[in-house]
Each structure stands twice: as structure tokens, then as C-alpha cells.
Amino acid sequence: MCRLLPPVALLLLTSADTRAADLPKAVVSLDPKWDRLLEKDNVTLQCRGAYPKEDNSTRWLHNGKPLPGQSSTYVIADARVKDSGNYSCQTASFTLSDPVQLKVHADWLVLQAARWVLQEGEPLQLRCHSWKNIRVGKVQYFRNGRGQQFSHKNSEFHIQYTKRAHSGSYFCRGIIGKQNVSSEAVNVTVQGVAVPAVSPFLLLWQMAFCLVMGLLFAVDTRLYFSVQKELRSSLRKKRNDKVTCGKNP
Ligand SMILES: *[C@@H]1O[C@H](CO)[C@@H](O)[C@H](O)[C@H]1NC(C)=O
Numbered sequence: 001m002c003r004l005l006p007p008v009a010l011l012l013l014t015s016a017d018t019r020a021a022d023l024p025k026a027v028v029s030l031d032p033k034w035d036r037l038l039e040k041d042n043v044t045l046q047c048r049g050a051y052p053k054e055d056n057s058t059r060w061l062h063n064g065k066p067l068p069g070q071s072s073t074y075v076i077a078d079a080r081v082k083d084s085g086n087y088s089c090q091t092a093s094f095t096l097s098d099p100v101q102l103k104v105h106a107d108w109l110v111l112q113a114a115r116w117v118l119q120e121g122e123p124l125q126l127r128c129h130s131w132k133n134i135r136v137g138k139v140q141y142f143r144n145g146r147g148q149q150f151s152h153k154n155s156e157f158h159i160q161y162t163k164r165a166h167s168g169s170y171f172c173r174g175i176i177g178k179q180n181v182s183s184e185a186v187n188v189t190v191q192g193v194a195v196p197a198v199s200p201f202l203l204l205w206q207m208a209f210c211l212v213m214g215l216l217f218a219v220d221t222r223l224y225f226s227v228q229k230e231l232r233s234s235l236r237k238k239r240n241d242k243v244t245c246g247k248n249p
């Protein structure tokens with residue numbers, strides 16, 4: 001009994017541990033969903049988490065420093081470069097969210113995507129967003145310096161089913177007024193679907209299986225031919241017997 005106690009105690013301890021870690025995390029989402037912005041853009045950060053009746057306040061952090069206000073949304077209007085950084089939130093019954101990184105650029109163009117890291121097969125959608133949504137023409141998207149798509153108007157760049165080869169450094173370029181302007185380049189990563197490694201034991205087992213099957217097949221084939229041969233010779237013998245029987249009643 002005494003010997004059983006320590007593992008039981010350990011079990012209780014670990015279950016208490018996991019319970020603490022299982023507390024739900026709040027989640028920050030962006031509306032619109034772009035995490036790369038230009039100055040003067042607007043974005044609303046939303047904190048998702050449960051709000052108990054007695055406390056519906058939200059705590060917001062920007063680069064670890066508390067922000068004023070307790071609303072479940074945090075509005076950034078007329079964004080400035082200094083609004084860049086990590087945002088996280090927390091509610092009364094949810095733990096601190098993972099940070100969401102915002103980047104505000106002082107530029108003419110910025111490349112935008114909902115996500116920069118994808119799994120193979122997921123769609124990629126890129127936007128070439130201009131300062132104050134000013135008109136931009138002759139828009140071209142590039143991957144690793146090679147042109148991918150050209151449009152006279154500013155169309156988005158879509159890949160329906162991405163492959164790993166679509167990973168790379170992307171930027172867009174266009175004409176604003178008479179100026180030829182480019183966005184900063186951003187890395188897009190398309191990850192392969194994880195293939196479970198084949199264990200050497202399984203490989204050996206498969207090899208043994210194939211070997212046995214091959215042997216069985218060889219034995220079977222030999223058996224088949226020898227039985228056939230025997231059958232044929234016995235048939236011939238029978239026929240011969242019949243013939244001799246007919247001749248000598
Ligand atoms: C941000 O919001 C203000 C006020 O609604 C609006 O005037 C402005 O055009 C918006 N900025 C952009 C880039 O859309």
C-alpha cells in the first residue's frame with residue numbers, strides 16, 4: 001500500500017497541474033483581418049473570452065504595457081507607426097491571450113494577407129493595399145523577384161491550393177500618380193503536411209511479410225505445376241488402361 005502511494009500522489013499532482021494550464025486563453029482578433037497596415041488605416045481589435053456577470057471588463061496590453069479602457073474592443077483609428085507592436089488581452093475568467101503583432105508602415109503600398117504561414121493545400125490571398133486607398137494602377141505581384149501577376153486595376157493575388165513551392169518572399173509594385181512604388185517584401189511560408197516517420201520495426205515487418213508471400217507464391221506455383229503434371233500423366237495412364245481393357249475383355 002505504502003509503495004502505491006507515491007505514484008498516486010504524483011498522478012494527483014499532475015492532474016492539478018493540467019487543470020491550471022487548461023484555463024481558457026482569451027483570443028485577440030482583428031477587424032479588418034490585416035496585421036500589416038499603413039498610416040491612417042483603421043483597425044478594431046476584439047477580445048474573445050467569457051465575461052462573468054459581475055466583471056465584464058477587459059485588460060489590454062500593448063508591448064506589455066496596460067492600455068486605457070476596459071471595453072472588449074480596442075479601436076485604432078488613423079494608425080501611426082508607433083501603434084505597431086504586440087497586443088494581448090485578458091478577461092476576468094480567461095487567461096492572457098497570445099499576442100497579435102501589428103505593423104504600421106509609413107509607405108505608399110503594403111502587402112496584406114490574413115495569414116503568412118499556411119499548410120499545404122490552403123488558399124493564399126494577397127492584397128496590395130495603398131495609402132488612404134488611393135488609386136494604384138499597373139499592379140504586379142512578385143515572388144522571389146519574379147513577376148507572378150499583373151493587373152491594370154488593383155486586383156488581389158490568389159492561389160487556391162498552395163504547395164510548398166509557393167513559399168517565398170513576396171512584394172507588390174504599382175503606379176500611383178506618376179510614381180512607380182513598391183511594397184516591402186514579406187515572407188510567406190507553406191508547410192508540408194507532416195508524414196509520420198516509418199519505424200524500422202515496421203519496415204522489417206513489411207520486408208518479412210513480402211518475403212514470406214513471395215516464398216508462398218513460389219511454392220504454390222511449383223505445387224500447381226507438379227499436381228497438373230501428375231494429373232495429366234495419371235489421366236494418360238487411365239486412358240491407356242481403358243484401351244488395353246477394350247482389347248482384352
Ligand atoms: C479611417 O476612419 C476614418 C473615420 O471613419 C475615415 O475617414 C478614414 O477614411 C478611414 N481610413 C481609411 C484608410 O480607410
Ligand SMILES: *[C@@H]1O[C@H](CO)[C@@H](O)[C@H](O)[C@H]1NC(C)=O
Binds near residue numbers: 138175180
Ligand atoms: C517600375 O520600376 C521598375 C524598376 O525599378 C521597372 O522595371 C518597371 O517597369 C517600372 N514599372 C512601370 C509600370 O513603369
